[in-house]
């Protein structure tokens with residue numbers, strides 16, 4: 001079964017997705033990578049600065065809808081991808097497994113502040129000075145949309161990445 005990981009910024013979608021795809025011997029798709037490629041490989045903060053967030057959202061919507069037409073993959077969507085209305089609808093209708101990686105705001109804000117990994121370039125969505133303030137504002141309206149799209153929800157607040165992957169593999173059995 002094809003798998004899409006959704007959830008807020010720094011919930012672990014890219015890390016979990018990459019390792020899960022390796023375990024399942026399937027291609028891994030990260031929609032943020034495809035969006036960057038669409039904008040000549042620029043970092044997301046540069047795309048936001050030069051083209052504006054709406055152009056980023058339009059590209060990620062088209063890319064996500066295209067990914068959902070493929071087969072035999074594991075994909076990590078960007079945190080805002082499922083809340084684009086056409087993507088929400090497509091995910092609700094999609095026959096694959098949509099996994100929501102869920103964590104409370106304070107955990108996500110801390111991971112955003114300390115992340116030094118390849119996805120750490122996360123430009124502000126609100127102009128809010130701190131990640132804590134921004135997550136407090138942006139997460140709440142997203143939660144019901146993530147929940148609506150999800151076939152499986154995993155609490156990732158205190159669950160190490162290998163155990164998150166194991167829960168997905170257990171669900172597939």
Ligand SMILES: Nc1ncnc2c1ncn2[C@@H]1O[C@H](COP(=O)(O)OP(=O)(O)O)[C@@H](O)[C@H]1O
Pocket residue numbers: 007008009010011012013014015016076111114115116117119120156159160161164
């Ligand atoms: N289950 C977890 N427990 C602890 N840290 C995690 C977990 N999942 C991800 N992380 C860390 O959080 C940061 C963001 O992870 P990432 O995979 O880039 O998230 P996303 O793609 O959802 O934005 C990284 O530093 C990663 O190592």
Ligand SMILES: O=C(O)C1=C[C@@H](OP(=O)(O)O)[C@@H](O)[C@H](O)C1
Pocket residue numbers: 007008009010013014032044077078079080081119121122123125
């Ligand atoms: O939540 C969001 O609106 C965003 C999440 C990011 O992806 P990650 O969730 O992988 O950080 C990236 O798509 C962009 O910075 C916007």
Ligand SMILES: [Mg+2]
Pocket residue numbers: 013014015032076077078119
């Ligand atoms: Mg990511």
